[in-house]
Every structure is written in structure tokens, then in C-alpha cells.
Amino acid sequence: MLQTFKAKARKLPAGMQVETSSRNFKILIDEPQSLGGTDIAMSPVEALLAALGACQTIVAAAFAKAHDFSFEEFHVELEGDLDSDGFMGKSDVRPGFQEIRFSMHFKTTESQEKAEAFAAFIEKTCPVGDSLAHGVNLVLTEVVRE
Amino acid sequence: MLQTFKAKARKLPAGMQVETSSRNFKILIDEPQSLGGTDIAMSPVEALLAALGACQTIVAAAFAKAHDFSFEEFHVELEGDLDSDGFMGKSDVRPGFQEIRFSMHFKTTESQEKAEAFAAFIEKTCPVGDSLAHGVNLVLTEVVRE
Numbered sequence: 001m002l003q004t005f006k007a008k009a010r011k012l013p014a015g016m017q018v019e020t021s022s023r024n025f026k027i028l029i030d031e032p033q034s035l036g037g038t039d040i041a042m043s044p045v046e047a048l049l050a051a052l053g054a055c056q057t058i059v060a061a062a063f064a065k066a067h068d069f070s071f072e073e074f075h076v077e078l079e080g081d082l083d084s085d086g087f088m089g090k091s092d093v094r095p096g097f098q099e100i101r102f103s104m105h106f107k108t109t110e111s112q113e114k115a116e117a118f119a120a121f122i123e124k125t126c127p128v129g130d131s132l133a134h135g136v137n138l139v140l141t142e143v144v145r146e
Numbered sequence: 147m148l149q150t151f152k153a154k155a156r157k158l159p160a161g162m163q164v165e166t167s168s169r170n171f172k173i174l175i176d177e178p179q180s181l182g183g184t185d186i187a188m189s190p191v192e193a194l195l196a197a198l199g200a201c202q203t204i205v206a207a208a209f210a211k212a213h214d215f216s217f218e219e220f221h222v223e224l225e226g227d228l229d230s231d232g233f234m235g236k237s238d239v240r241p242g243f244q245e246i247r248f249s250m251h252f253k254t255t256e257s258q259e260k261a262e263a264f265a266a267f268i269e270k271t272c273p274v275g276d277s278l279a280h281g282v283n284l285v286l287t288e289v290v291r292e
Contacts (some may be wrong), residue, residue: 002229002244005191010221011207018203020196025188027173029200036208042171044201045151050166050272051197053155054175055190057164059233061157062182073158073292079238080282083148087205087273096276098148099207103288112291117290127233130242131267135281136226142249143265145258 014038035084045097048132049078053102055128060104060118063125069118073107081134160184181230194278195224195246199272202250206264209271215264219253246278 007022009029016037018029029044031037042050053076060074079101086095104119123129153168155175162183163174175190177183190197199222206220225247232241250265269275 001231002227004225004227005189005195006223006225007188007192007195007199008221008223009196010201011203011219015173016204016207018200019218020200022192022196026186027193027196027200029197029204031204042153042168042173043151044197044204044272045277046153046168046171047193047197048156048175048274048277049151049153049198050168051175051190051193053153054164054173054193055170055215057155058162058175058177058183059155063160069182073157075154077152077154079150079152081150082149085147086276087271089271094276094280095271095273096171096278096280097273097282099283099285101285101287103200103290104286104291105290105292107292110291112289115291116289119286123284123286125233125241126190127228127241127243128194128286129242130232131191131194131278132242133283133284134242135241136243136278137245138266138269139245139247139277140250140269141246141247143258143262144249144251145256145261146251146253 045080048097049080049100050092052128052132053078053099055126056104056122059126063121067118067121068089069110069114071106071108075105076102078102191226191243192227195226198246198278199224199248201272202268205268205272209267213264213267215256215260217252217254221251222248223251224248254287
């Protein structure tokens, strides 16, 4: 079933603080002081890594039973390389992430082989991971002056 | 300068709740009840849209002066299409977003032409947008049983 998900992002008066919202939920985003922010929240690229890890975690929780895989605890550690010269216009390197690496950690009595097969399923199935791995058609629909 | 950004995501005991963290900041993620969650926070795909909008908002704030573009207020509205049959394994449609659309809203006295040129710069420069538009090399480095 095709669904449309929505969000908003609104600049707050202070520096680079942003209030994002989706349905009735809000997430604050900021930049560290080294990048001109006030450092009250994660930066957008950190929030992107967090969304990817959350997506993988939810796939693990949602599909464990169907895969006859049981675990007591699960977490993901993520890191991504980004050259800020691209963002700052100092070089023609891409502004986005060059690579994102992640490790999955299960507290489980299942075999390593079974854990690796389930991890591969999680990687492939996670919607945020698929969006990043294969790209998405981004469309600027309108620029509105108010 | 190449920088490495980090985050973690950890399954909480309740249902599909996830605690994500980066540096000393946390963001909770959940799913709506219709998808088996407890609906206490944005879902991962909503958080992805929020991260994209926040990134564009910060680029607008950071680069306005250099582009001789002034505005009093700025916000982005985003929406993305995703077919949950892909995620659920009910069809071979991709699990990720098929398209993400966004509109940028400036409260400004600048011309429409100048606003559109600045919006195009924002779209191109935002690291989260570049990551999504052009894809990222995702690497599962390790599956650890604890």
C-alpha cells in the first residue's frame, strides 16, 4: 500500500536551531558551536544516522519471530564519513556522506551464522537503509515567498 | 576536512521503541499503533524527512549572507511516498522511499527569481539531500553476539 509520510522543518530565531515536526511529534536539530550553532541537539547528519539505526532496530524487533530468531537485546553502532569541504564549497567533493558503516549487536543464544543471516535481512529490508543505499528521487516542488 | 559522525540506536524493552543517541543527545523513535508500535515518537521514515528538512533549513541560515539573500522566516514542508508492501515482503517493490517532494517557504522581500536560485543552492548543498539523491555506500561491518 502506497503511503505518503510528511514532516516540516522550521527555522527558530536562535542561530541554526531548527524545530522539525511530523504528526504531533517534534525533534529539535542544531549544529555544534564549531559549525556556528548553539549545540542544543543533534545535527542533521547525526539525526540521519540515528534514523537509519532506529529503522534497523525496528526491523529487528518486527521480524524476529517470523525468522525464528530470538534475542534479549539489540543495538546498532553507526558511523559515516563526510568531507565538510564539500558543504563549505571549498572543494568539489560531494557534500553528503561518502560511506556509512554499521555494526549490529545481539544479546542472543542463536548461532553466529543465523545472526549474520538475520542481520543481512535487516540491512536489506530497512526503508531508511534502502533509501540511502539506492537513492531517492528528490523533487523541489515550489519556492513560496510569504 | 574528512569527519566521521557517529550515532547509536538501542531497542528499548517496550515494543518497537528505540532510543537513538549521538554525542550527548538522544532522540526517541517509535512506530504508530497501526504498525505495531506504541506511538510515542516519530517513525524512522518520518525522522528521515525531518533530518532532510532540518539540513535544508540550516543551509538556508548558514549561507544567506554569502548569497546576499535576506529572509525573516524560513520553513520546509516535505512528503515522501513509500509502499509498505516492500517492507512487509508482500511485493518486490523497493522498501524505501520512491520519491521525496519538498517546498521551501521564505518570508522575504527578495524577488521570486532570487528565492528560486537560493532554493536550488540549498537543495544541492544540503549533505542529507545529497546523501539521499545520490546514494551512499552502506557497509555492515560486523555482527556481534554478546
